[in-house]
Amino acid sequence: MLVTFSCKAHNDVTMFGDIAQSLIKMMEYTTDIPGAIIAEDVELALANLEKNLIGAAAKQCATQEQQQVVDLDDEDEKEPEIGISVRAVPLIELLKAAILAKSYVMWQ
Template identity: 30%
Template sequence: MLITFTSRAAADVLMLGKIGQQMLELIGKDAQDPRGIVTVEQLPAAIAALSAAATADRAKAPASNEEEDEDAPKGMAAPVALAQRIPPLLELFQYALRDKEAVTWEAS
């Protein structure tokens, strides 16, 4: 499944199903809905929720990347953190709020 977030204010943001659903849950939307809308009035709260989630995720990350995880498979890149996945959607929401445009999503 692919979730596409769309607004007239900026380019579309595409997310794979599980991550897209997680983003919807973070902003208080039903992740099971195949489509929906974040109204201009809801954007400030959605922006705050995404920002808080990114900050919390960064806070729980290891303090230093210098220490290697002995249990991690050799030669494998570290998994992408939630704090790294949030910025594209956060930026879309910020542009939408600036231009007073809603953001819609659709799962396909």
């Protein structure tokens, strides 16, 4: 499943459903699809997202450090995992544009 975020002031942002739902939870909204944030609440949603991303990044760093210790014996090269913080960048930009334009944000 794909989820598309949109607002009047930014191009649409499309993500895989599991990542999108994680980010919606981090904004402290229900993961119902479709969903929306009224213009007055977008700034709070962005603050919640950024706050929760910091916690997620800290957990990911700890997990990666543990994984590196385990993988020292493994000679196969593994691709680095793309963190949720990196995946959130397009949504953060959309939220900031919505704040400047005083626009709602919706996802479907």
